[in-house]
Amino acid sequence: MLVDTSRLNQIREIDRDSGRVTVDAGIKLADLGPKLAAAGLALENQGDIDRQSVAGAISTATHGTGAKFPNLAAQITGLSLITADGQVRQLSADTDNEAFLAARVSFGSLGVISAATIQCVPLYTLHRVDYKDDLDSTLSRLDQHVDSSDHFEFFVFPYTRTALCRKTRRSSEEPDPTPMWRRRLEEEGVENLAMSALARTGKRIPALTPRLNRLITGLVSGAETEDRAYKVYATMRRVRFNEMEYALPRAAVAEAVDEVLELVESHKLPILFPLEVRFAAGDDAFLSTAHGRETGYIAVHQYRGMEFETFFRGVEAIMDSHGGRPHWGKRHYQNAATLAPKYPDWERFAKVRSRLDPDRVFTNEYARRVLG
Ligand SMILES: Cc1cc2nc3c(=O)[nH]c(=O)nc-3n(C[C@H](O)[C@H](O)[C@H](O)COP(=O)(O)OP(=O)(O)OC[C@H]3O[C@@H](n4cnc5c(N)ncnc54)[C@H](O)[C@@H]3O)c2cc1C
Known part of the structure; x- marks a missing residue:
C-alpha cells in the first residue's frame, strides 16, 4: 500500500517570533519557498532540487552543501507521526526525544509523518559564483575552500583533472536578481542540452567517454547568480540518471575522490556524469548520514539505461574503506548487517521501531533489507 501525501500541502502555522513554521508533511519544497518568503522566512539550507515533499526530504536525510549547515531533518523541531496503532503522536525533543531522534530520518519505517515544524531563518540572499580550478589544487586546499565559503561544492568529470567549483555566499542584502533567461540558458544549455547530447553519444560509443567528458568540461564557463535563496538552490535536472551518494568523515573526502577517479580510469569505465562533492555539519538523528560527524558527500552517477552496478559496487567498496x-x-x-556498525545509535533506533511498530506494519522490501 502506497500512501500519497501530495494533498497534505498547506502551511498550518507560522510563528514569526520564533521562525518556526508548521507544515503539512506533503508540501513540496518548491511550493514552500515562496510562501516562507512572503512571511520573511526561508529554509536554512536546501539541496539541488526542490521537487521533494518536506516529509520525503527529511525522511532520507536530504542535504545541501555548507559545512556550517546540517541537513533538512536537523531543521525540524517537531513531527506529527501517525503510528501503527492509529495514534497521531506529537514528537519533539520535549515530548518523546528518543522517538523524535529516530523519526527524523526513518524513511517511512516508523509511520506516516503528517506534519512537521521547521526552524526557519530570516529570508536571505545567495550570491553564487561558478568557476573552474585545477583538481589537485582544489583537493589540496579543500578545507580552506569549504571553511571560507558558506556553501562550497564541486563537480569533476572522470578523465579530467578540472574541478567545476561553486561557491555561494549568504547575505541579508536585497538581491539584484540574475535574469531568469540567463540562468535558464546556462542551465538548459550546458547542464541539460549539452549533457543530454553527450550522454546519448557516449551511450552509443562508450569508447568516446574520456573525450566527451573533456569536451563538456571545456564547455562549462564561469557564471554568477544572485537571488533570494530559495530561487538559487534548486536547479532543473532533465537528464535522467542513476545515482549513489555516500557520506564520509569530512577529512576522508579528498583521498576518496582520487580513488573513485582512479577506479573509473583504470577500468576504463564509460562514466559520462561528474562526481558531485558537498559538505554538511553533523547532527544527532539516529540514522542521519551525518550523525555525529562533520560530513563530506560524494555522489556518483551513470546515464539512464547504461550499466551502473560495476561502477557503483566499486565506489561502495572505496566508501566502505573510509567509513x-x-x-x-x-x-x-548495503543491508542491516553492514549498516549497523556504521551507526553508533543503531540499537536505539531499533528499540523505537519495536515500540512504535511492533508488528512491522510500515515495512517494505527496502526497510526489510536495510533495517532487518
Ligand atoms: C534529480 C534529483 C536530485 C536530488 N538532489 C538531492 C540533493 O541535492 N540532496 C539530497 O540529499 N538528496 C537529493 N535527492 C534525493 C531526494 O531528496 C530524496 O530521494 C527524497 O527523499 C525525495 O523526496 P520525495 O518527497 O520524492 O520522497 P519519496 O521518494 O516519496 O519518499 C522518500 C522516502 O521518504 C519516505 N516518506 C515520504 N513521505 C513520507 C511521510 N509523509 N511519512 C513518512 N515517510 C515518508 C518514503 O517512505 C521513502 O522512504 C535528489 C533526487 C533527485 C531525483
Missing part, C-alpha cells in the same frame, strides 16, 4: 554511509534515497547495496 562511508549511503544516502537513504539513492542506490546502494
Whole structure:
C-alpha cells in the first residue's frame, strides 16, 4: 500500500517570533519557498532540487552543501507521526526525544509523518559564483575552500583533472536578481542540452567517454547568480540518471575522490556524469548520514539505461574503506548487517521501531533489507 501525501500541502502555522513554521508533511519544497518568503522566512539550507515533499526530504536525510549547515531533518523541531496503532503522536525533543531522534530520518519505517515544524531563518540572499580550478589544487586546499565559503561544492568529470567549483555566499542584502533567461540558458544549455547530447553519444560509443567528458568540461564557463535563496538552490535536472551518494568523515573526502577517479580510469569505465562533492555539519538523528560527524558527500552517477552496478559496487567498496554511509534515497547495496556498525545509535533506533511498530506494519522490501 502506497500512501500519497501530495494533498497534505498547506502551511498550518507560522510563528514569526520564533521562525518556526508548521507544515503539512506533503508540501513540496518548491511550493514552500515562496510562501516562507512572503512571511520573511526561508529554509536554512536546501539541496539541488526542490521537487521533494518536506516529509520525503527529511525522511532520507536530504542535504545541501555548507559545512556550517546540517541537513533538512536537523531543521525540524517537531513531527506529527501517525503510528501503527492509529495514534497521531506529537514528537519533539520535549515530548518523546528518543522517538523524535529516530523519526527524523526513518524513511517511512516508523509511520506516516503528517506534519512537521521547521526552524526557519530570516529570508536571505545567495550570491553564487561558478568557476573552474585545477583538481589537485582544489583537493589540496579543500578545507580552506569549504571553511571560507558558506556553501562550497564541486563537480569533476572522470578523465579530467578540472574541478567545476561553486561557491555561494549568504547575505541579508536585497538581491539584484540574475535574469531568469540567463540562468535558464546556462542551465538548459550546458547542464541539460549539452549533457543530454553527450550522454546519448557516449551511450552509443562508450569508447568516446574520456573525450566527451573533456569536451563538456571545456564547455562549462564561469557564471554568477544572485537571488533570494530559495530561487538559487534548486536547479532543473532533465537528464535522467542513476545515482549513489555516500557520506564520509569530512577529512576522508579528498583521498576518496582520487580513488573513485582512479577506479573509473583504470577500468576504463564509460562514466559520462561528474562526481558531485558537498559538505554538511553533523547532527544527532539516529540514522542521519551525518550523525555525529562533520560530513563530506560524494555522489556518483551513470546515464539512464547504461550499466551502473560495476561502477557503483566499486565506489561502495572505496566508501566502505573510509567509513562511508549511503544516502537513504539513492542506490546502494548495503543491508542491516553492514549498516549497523556504521551507526553508533543503531540499537536505539531499533528499540523505537519495536515500540512504535511492533508488528512491522510500515515495512517494505527496502526497510526489510536495510533495517532487518
Ligand atoms: C534529480 C534529483 C536530485 C536530488 N538532489 C538531492 C540533493 O541535492 N540532496 C539530497 O540529499 N538528496 C537529493 N535527492 C534525493 C531526494 O531528496 C530524496 O530521494 C527524497 O527523499 C525525495 O523526496 P520525495 O518527497 O520524492 O520522497 P519519496 O521518494 O516519496 O519518499 C522518500 C522516502 O521518504 C519516505 N516518506 C515520504 N513521505 C513520507 C511521510 N509523509 N511519512 C513518512 N515517510 C515518508 C518514503 O517512505 C521513502 O522512504 C535528489 C533526487 C533527485 C531525483
